[in-house]
Amino acid sequence: MNRFQDRVVLVTGAANGIGLAAVAEFAREGAVVVASDRDEGALARAIAPVLTAGGRVERIFQDVTDEAAWDATIADIIRRHGHLDVLVNNAGIGIMADAEHSSLDVWRKTMQVNLEGVFLGTRAGIRAMKLRGGAIVNVASIAANVGEPLLAAYNASKGGVAQLTKAAALHCAAEGYPIRVNSLHPGYTVTRLVTDAVASLGDAATAFSASVLSKIPLGRMADPREIARPLLFLASDDASYMMGAELVVDGGYLAA
Ligand SMILES: NC(=O)c1ccc[n+]([C@@H]2O[C@H](COP(=O)([O-])OP(=O)(O)OC[C@H]3O[C@@H](n4cnc5c(N)ncnc54)[C@H](O)[C@@H]3O)[C@@H](O)[C@H]2O)c1
Numbered sequence: 001m002n003r004f005q006d007r008v009v010l011v012t013g014a015a016n017g018i019g020l021a022a023v024a025e026f027a028r029e030g031a032v033v034v035a036s037d038r039d040e041g042a043l044a045r046a047i048a049p050v051l052t053a054g055g056r057v058e059r060i061f062q063d064v065t066d067e068a069a070w071d072a073t074i075a076d077i078i079r080r081h082g083h084l085d086v087l088v089n090n091a092g093i094g095i096m097a098d099a100e101h102s103s104l105d106v107w108r109k110t111m112q113v114n115l116e117g118v119f120l121g122t123r124a125g126i127r128a129m130k131l132r133g134g135a136i137v138n139v140a141s142i143a144a145n146v147g148e149p150l151l152a153a154y155n156a157s158k159g160g161v162a163q164l165t166k167a168a169a170l171h172c173a174a175e176g177y178p179i180r181v182n183s184l185h186p187g188y189t190v191t192r193l194v195t196d197a198v199a200s201l202g203d204a205a206t207a208f209s210a211s212v213l214s215k216i217p218l219g220r221m222a223d224p225r226e227i228a229r230p231l232l233f234l235a236s237d238d239a240s241y242m243m244g245a246e247l248v249v250d251g252g253y254l255a256a
Contacts, residue, residue, distance in 0.1 A: 037091070121138075145254055165246040180242060190224070
């Protein structure tokens with residue numbers, strides 16, 4: 001399939017995990033991918049195999065919490081390519097802390113990256129795409145739909161992403177902008193975010209992992225590609241009637 005032939009796609013948080021898998025899939029389907037991350041070295045290393053495979057991928061340094069950097073990133077893309085077709089607000093962090101013991105610093109950091117970053121991206125995407133049209137995919141989580149005691153700030157940030165997505169979708173529809181805005185809700189996926197978060201639990205890590213696995217009907221965590229493919233669907237014309245929707249990809253977690 002070449003659903004994204006010559007389409008210009010920006011993916012944030014592209015140096016690892018789900019973002020990197022999405023970059024590879026978009027490139028495989030013919031897109032010109034602008035891969036952004038705040039970790040320049042990791043990004044360069046990560047996209048090297050995609051370039052070797054013939055993918056058209058450009059690298060851009062971007063911290064999604066930096067408002068001015070959003071303007072610069074979009075301006076750079078418009079200067080080089082004339083337009084933007086797809087924006088994937090994927091960058092995110094996950095720090096384990098419950099509502100009783102979480103520091104304000106963890107709360108603020110989480111909100112800044114996971115929610116403020118997605119707000120800045122969604123706003124920039126609407127401004128960039130409102131005349132020509134496009135699609136915005138905001139990567140939320142099943143944590144937007146269900147509570148996890150150790151993810152207080154993360155739960156709140158992802159719930160915010162889901163509602164922000166709906167508000168943005170309704171705004172675009174009301175204004176007649178040909179932009180679809182939807183959120184993707186992955187379940188537990190084998191990435192650095194999860195392995196680092198689980199490792200931070202120390203002695204409790206094994207019990208936490210076992211408890212998570214026991215709640216996944218498919219009995220395993222996802223591979224990032226299994227999340228990237230539904231992400232591409234949401235960004236593609238195949239999802240032309242999806243607007244303000246939550247696409248859950250969780251191995252059955254929320255159904256149990
Ligand atoms: N892994 C999971 O189980 C899971 C489940 C549901 C949702 N998600 C969401 O998927 C998205 C990707 O997560 P992942 O698991 O691939 O994580 P990851 O840690 O593997 O990758 C996240 C990337 O985002 C980048 N990043 C972090 N903060 C940034 C910032 N301020 N500016 C720019 N880049 C930044 C990191 O450098 C990293 O490359 C996140 O929004 C996460 O919340 C992950």
